[in-house]
Amino acid sequence: xxxxxxxxxxxxxxxxxxxxxxxxxxxxxxxxxxxxxxxxxxxxxxxxxxxxxxxxxxxxxxxxxxxxxxxxxxxxxxxxxxxxxxxxxxxxxxxxxxxxxxxxxxxxx
Amino acid sequence: xxxxxxxxxxxxxxxxxxxxxxxxxxxxxxxxxxxxxxxxxxxxxxxxxxxxxxxxxxxxxxxxxxxxxxxxxxxxxxxxxxxxxxxxxxxxxxxxxxxxxxxxxxxxxxxxxxxxxxxxxx
Numbered sequence: 024x025x026x027x028x029x030x031x032x033x034x035x036x037x038x039x040x041x042x043x044x045x046x047x048x049x050x051x052x053x054x055x056x057x058x059x060x061x062x063x064x065x066x067x068x069x070x071x072x073x074x075x076x077x078x079x080x081x082x083x084x085x086x087x088x089x090x091x092x093x094x095x096x097x098x099x100x101x102x103x104x105x106x107x108x109x110x111x112x113x114x115x116x117x118x119x120x121x122x123x124x125x126x127x128x129x130x131x132x
Numbered sequence: 133x134x135x136x137x138x139x140x141x142x143x144x145x146x147x148x149x150x151x152x153x154x155x156x157x158x159x160x161x162x163x164x165x166x167x168x169x170x171x172x173x174x175x176x177x178x179x180x181x182x183x184x185x186x187x188x189x190x191x192x193x194x195x196x197x198x199x200x201x202x203x204x205x206x207x208x209x210x211x212x213x214x215x216x217x218x219x220x221x222x223x224x225x226x227x228x229x230x231x232x233x234x235x236x237x238x239x240x241x242x243x244x245x246x247x248x249x250x251x252x253x254x
Contacts, residue, residue, distance in 0.1 A: 115239030
């Protein structure tokens with residue numbers, strides 16, 4: 024069973040700073056099958072990155088994804104006020120077919 | 133504009149049943165897999181079930197296998213989630229989401245509904 028562990032649990036930063044969020048898998052995940060989502064309070068999740076590094080339509084270029092194997096990273100180069108939210112990584116595999124990390128809350132310092 | 137709209141949520145007693153619907157518009161529905169994801173109050177996202185565009189393949193999380201059934205009616209652009217033997221731990225917002233790619237090369241979900249709340253309680 025593949026388990027995704029995100030770190031840190033909470034990240035406190037100021038607007039304009041750089042954010043680095045980590046997602047570590049208990050087994051190797053194909054890069055094609057690693058995605059990142061943003062969820063603001065009271066809203067549905069929004070796809071940011073798929074295929075580990077491909078920005079979804081309409082996503083600003085301050086968001087970037089990288090990584091392979093068991094270690095993946097979401098980077099936000101310069102935080103805007105609207106970026107403070109919860110971020111989830113998600114994988115597709117054989118067992119379970121699909122799973123999410125527990126989330127990283129990005130809060131204003 | 134591509135949209136998904138869930139319905140069918142509500143309050144149900146433990147052991148009861150409920151059927152959720154996810155109505156789609158703005159895209160070629162039959163070409164895309166649809167997934168249900170749930171979120172318990174104050175918790176993270178949990179994958180529940182997925183169905184391929186052709187309806188040939190279905191997938192379930194272990195936590196719902198044998199109790200939930202996913203299906204679709206491509207003539208009505210709708211996916212259903214039949215939920216039986218409901219438990220308190222099934223209480224959550226249930227979202228349906230569309231696969232970004234019609235060949236499921238990425239298993240990522242680009243369009244989400246607004247969610248429907250299920251409360252399992254006596």
